[in-house]
Amino acid sequence: xxxxxxxxxxxxxxxxxxxxxxxxxxxxxxxxxxxxxxxxxxxxxxxxxxxxxxxxxxxxxxxxxxxxxxxxxxxxxxxxxxxxxxxxxxxxxxxxxxxxxxxxxxxxxxxxxxxxxxxxxxxxxxxxxxxxxxxxxxxxxxxxxxxxxxxxxxxxxxxxxxxxxxxxxxxxxxxxxxxxxxxxxxxxxxxxxxxxxxxxx
Ligand code: 0O2
Numbered sequence: 216x217x218x219x220x221x222x223x224x225x226x227x228x229x230x231x232x233x234x235x236x237x238x239x240x241x242x243x244x245x246x247x248x249x250x251x252x253x254x255x256x257x258x259x260x261x262x263x264x265x266x267x268x269x270x271x272x273x274x275x276x277x278x279x280x281x282x283x284x285x286x287x288x289x290x291x292x293x294x295x296x297x298x299x300x301x302x303x304x305x306x307x308x309x310x311x312x313x314x315x316x317x318x319x320x321x322x323x324x325x326x327x328x329x330x331x332x333x334x335x336x337x338x339x340x341x342x343x344x345x346x347x348x349x350x351x352x353x354x355x356x357x358x359x360x361x362x363x364x365x366x367x368x369x370x371x372x373x374x375x376x377x378x379x380x381x382x383x384x385x386x387x388x389x390x391x392x393x394x395x396x397x398x399x400x401x402x403x404x405x406x407x408x409x410x411x412x413x414x415x416x
Contacts, residue, residue, distance in 0.1 A: 216276065218262050224339050225286040228348050229257045231339070232288045239304065249407050251297035251304075253357060257288040283315075283334045284351035291360050294403050295320065295396050298331050298354045305333060305352065312336040314349065320359075326382075327389025328363060330355040358392040358399075 236255045243250035260268070265279060274281050292298050298320055306313060317332040331354040336347050355363065366385055369377050377385070399406065 221279070222259055224341055224346050224348050225259045227339050228286045228337050228350050229259055229288060232337070232350065233257045236288065236290060247411070251292055251300040253291045253293050255288065255290055260285045260287065280349065283349045286348060286350035288350065288352045290352060290354045292354065292356050294400055295356055296400065298356065301354050302331055302333070323389065326366065327386045328366065329359045329389070329393065330363065356396050358395045362389055362392045
């Protein structure tokens with residue numbers, strides 16, 4: 216398979232979305248307003264993982280465009296409320312179509328995972344014309360990101376079969392991350408005021 220050719224539009228999408236989201240962040244900063252976006256990461260799913268996911272979801276390789284997260288962008292926020300600010304801003308945009316929303320922030324997954332997922336359809340211009348590509352935007356807090364990154368590493372280490380004892384600890388850690396987000400939300404105004412003073416200096 217010509218993976219480089221297949222993945223080229225996805226690379227383009229990831230780059231474009233990164234530029235646009237960073238642009239949103241810059242506009243907030245320019246207006247000296249709290250940015251709901253702390254940082255952005257993005258990736259094109261590695262070929263090995265695409266093949267694995269296609270097998271898991273029983274999608275033949277000639278239909279891999281049905282896999283929703285080949286292009287993936289992650290928006291990391293300071294506060295839980297920021298997640299919904301970003302979600303609402305994305306809902307308003309005219310340059311993408313929202314296909315599906317999965318709110319694992321208010322309804323965590325069994326693993327303890329929290330994050331807001333948006334599956335979008337994004338039109339990308341190629342030299343062969345316009346192509347609509349699916350992409351996944353994950354929106355989560357710094358605490359949710361810390362947890363998910365560590366859990367992801369453990370899943371990789373244990374090939375998806377994390378021992379029960381560690382799984383239980385991860386659930387406790389997920390609760391602690393949730394409480395941390397709750398506590399930070401309570402002093403949000405104080406934190407933001409401090410950050411405004413800090414930025415002015
Ligand atoms: P990677 O390596 O990040 O690309 P579903 O069939 O709906 O259960 P699906 O279609 O994979 O599963 O959608 P879902 O649940 O929205 O998950 C998509 C992505 O969200 C995953 O991609 C992960 O990045 C992240 N995710 C979902 N659940 C968890 C979790 O329990 N822990 C962590 N750390 N991340 C999670 P991939 O392809 O699994 O992995």
